[in-house]
Amino acid sequence: MKKILALLLVFVLVAVVLGACxxxxxxxxxxxxxxxxxxxxxxxxxDPADEPAEEPAEKVTITYANWAxxxxxxxxxxxxxxxAFNEAHPxxxxxxxxxxxxxxxxxxxxxxxxxxxxxxxxMMAHIxxxxxxxxxxxxxxxxxxxDEWANIPKPLADAxxxxxxxxxxPTGMFFMGYFVNDDLFEEYNVPALNFSPTIDEFSSAIRxxxxxxxxxxxxxxxxxxVEWYPSAVNNAFGWFAxxxxxxxxxTPEFIQGVNFAREIFQNRLTxxxxxxxxxxxxxxxxxxxxxDQGKIAVxxxxxxxxxxxxxxxFNNRFIGVPGGRTIIVPDFLVLSNxxxxxxxxxxxxxxxxxxxxxxxxxxxxxxxxxxxxxxPVTTDEEVLNEYFEHxxxxxxxDAFDAIDRGVVEGVKFVPGYVRSRWAAPTGIKVGDNxxxxxxxxxxxxxxxxxxxxxxxxxxxxxxxxxxxxxxxxIEGLLGN
Numbered sequence: 147m148k149k150i151l152a153l154l155l156v157f158v159l160v161a162v163v164l165g166a167c168x169x170x171x172x173x174x175x176x177x178x179x180x181x182x183x184x185x186x187x188x189x190x191x192x193d194p195a196d197e198p199a200e201e202p203a204e205k206v207t208i209t210y211a212n213w214a215x216x217x218x219x220x221x222x223x224x225x226x227x228x229x230a231f232n233e234a235h236p237x238x239x240x241x242x243x244x245x246x247x248x249x250x251x252x253x254x255x256x257x258x259x260x261x262x263x264x265x266x267x268x269m270m271a272h273i274x275x276x277x278x279x280x281x282x283x284x285x286x287x288x289x290x291x292x293d294e295w296a297n298i299p300k301p302l303a304d305a306x307x308x309x310x311x312x313x314x315x316p317t318g319m320f321f322m323g324y325f326v327n328d329d330l331f332e333e334y335n336v337p338a339l340n341f342s343p344t345i346d347e348f349s350s351a352i353r354x355x356x357x358x359x360x361x362x363x364x365x366x367x368x369x370x371x372v373e374w375y376p377s378a379v380n381n382a383f384g385w386f387a388x389x390x391x392x393x394x395x396x397t398p399e400f401i402q403g404v405n406f407a408r409e410i411f412q413n414r415l416t417x418x419x420x421x422x423x424x425x426x427x428x429x430x431x432x433x434x435x436x437x438d439q440g441k442i443a444v445x446x447x448x449x450x451x452x453x454x455x456x457x458x459x460f461n462n463r464f465i466g467v468p469g470g471r472t473i474i475v476p477d478f479l480v481l482s483n484x485x486x487x488x489x490x491x492x493x494x495x496x497x498x499x500x501x502x503x504x505x506x507x508x509x510x511x512x513x514x515x516x517x518x519x520x521x522p523v524t525t526d527e528e529v530l531n532e533y534f535e536h537x538x539x540x541x542x543x544d545a546f547d548a549i550d551r552g553v554v555e556g557v558k559f560v561p562g563y564v565r566s567r568w569a570a571p572t573g574i575k576v577g578d579n580x581x582x583x584x585x586x587x588x589x590x591x592x593x594x595x596x597x598x599x600x601x602x603x604x605x606x607x608x609x610x611x612x613x614x615x616x617x618x619x620i621e622g623l624l625g626n
Contacts, residue, residue, distance in 0.1 A: 208485070259279065265482060270479070273559050341544040352444055369407070373403075474553065502528065561620055576590045
């Protein structure tokens with residue numbers, strides 16, 4: 147019986163110990179056992195200072211080159227944006243590469259690449275040039291998880307793709323097309339041209355507003371017609387009859403464009419088509435000054451000129467080109483494939499290019515002095531509403547609304563474009579030149595010195611051969 151009582155006392159003792167949370171217990175054999183009373187236990191309050199501090203992200207440095215930066219002492223928008231990015235991203239420091247010579251940009255980049263000092267992020271005038279030199283990083287792993295990449299206008303985003311990769315960040319966007327002097331239309335009772343008129347409306351207007359007796363010129367120049375015309379009459383074509391795979395110069399659309407431009411020139415509807423004596427009467431060096439005088443009804447230019455045009459003493463606006471296609475001139479940033487910090491480099495490139503926060507900052511910094519000249523590289527409505535509230539120039543919103551059908555000028559993204567369009571020798575005799583370049587052949591066809599039909603198969607083949615030659619180099623490097 148005593149053994150049983152002793153065992154019961156042991157069980158009670160264990161219960162007391164657990165209930166009292168390490169409270170002292172006296173010998174249960176000699177003293178009567180009291181019922182344990184639980185006392186409130188205060189939870190310990192941790193001092194934040196006692197918590198282990200989070201390790202700060204290691205600061206990384208990336209280098210940057212862009213001809214828009216200007217001289218080191220210049221207060222350009224591009225330099226202000228670098229400063230703003232650094233302030234907003236304490237874990238990244240962007241350092242401008244002042245060693246790059248912008249007067250010989252591609253040569254300077256080539257020297258930097260040879261020395262192993264190619265900037266992490268750089269503006270690139272011709273994406274294929276960077277690809278052919280095997281400098282560029284495929285950024286698709288970053289764009290795939292970047293929700294704002296989808297806001298880039300589709301024609302621009304498409305221009306960054308080569309093979310299965312993405313090799314550029316659209317960082318600037320301008321529109322090219324025609325501007326009209328509305329005062330001349332009203333003065334001579336000519337129906338105003340709406341945004342993106344028909345080709346017939348365009349042709350009729352410049353003819354009606356060619357008034358030699360009054361010194362009024364219908365059209366400033368005809369040279370760009372051969373480039374935009376094919377896309378205006380055939381949606382399958384882009385700039386200079388490019389269809390995404392080849393140039394289509396031996397087509398009715400391209401030939402019609404050349405002959406339309408020739409007709410305008412031969413009928414003396416442009417400044418350059420006037421005689422030397424007639425041009426001298428204006429007392430200026432080129433058609434831009436005649437436009438400033440208010441004596442040209444329609445002229446070609448880009449949206450980079452809208453700030454200046456808004457200051458003219460006559461009403462003017464942007465009408466794009468006939469056919470409803472918006473002509474886009476892009477700027478591109480690229481990332482070096484030798485960068486030690488590609489993720490930070492991409493974060494910087496996106497922020498100053500298409501990210502909502504960065505565009506808003508650029509507009510804020512560039513509004514007072516008019517240095518924000520690019521259109522927003524985004525379809526984000528919040529950004530566009532802010533832009534058009536403060537940077538409204540007549541006609542630009544119409545062009546932006548048609549951007550999904552936009553045509554990107556080929557010089558910055560089509561492999562071989564410069565030689566296909568201008569530089570390649572043709573073997574065609576034009577005047578005293580036994581081996582005229584592509585550009586000379588087309589120019590002389592517009593001026594009526596030769597017939598484009600007589601050489602169309604030859605220049606079509608040459609343009610595409612030059613493209614294929616450049617593309618094969620790129621594909622070999624990319625392994626496509």
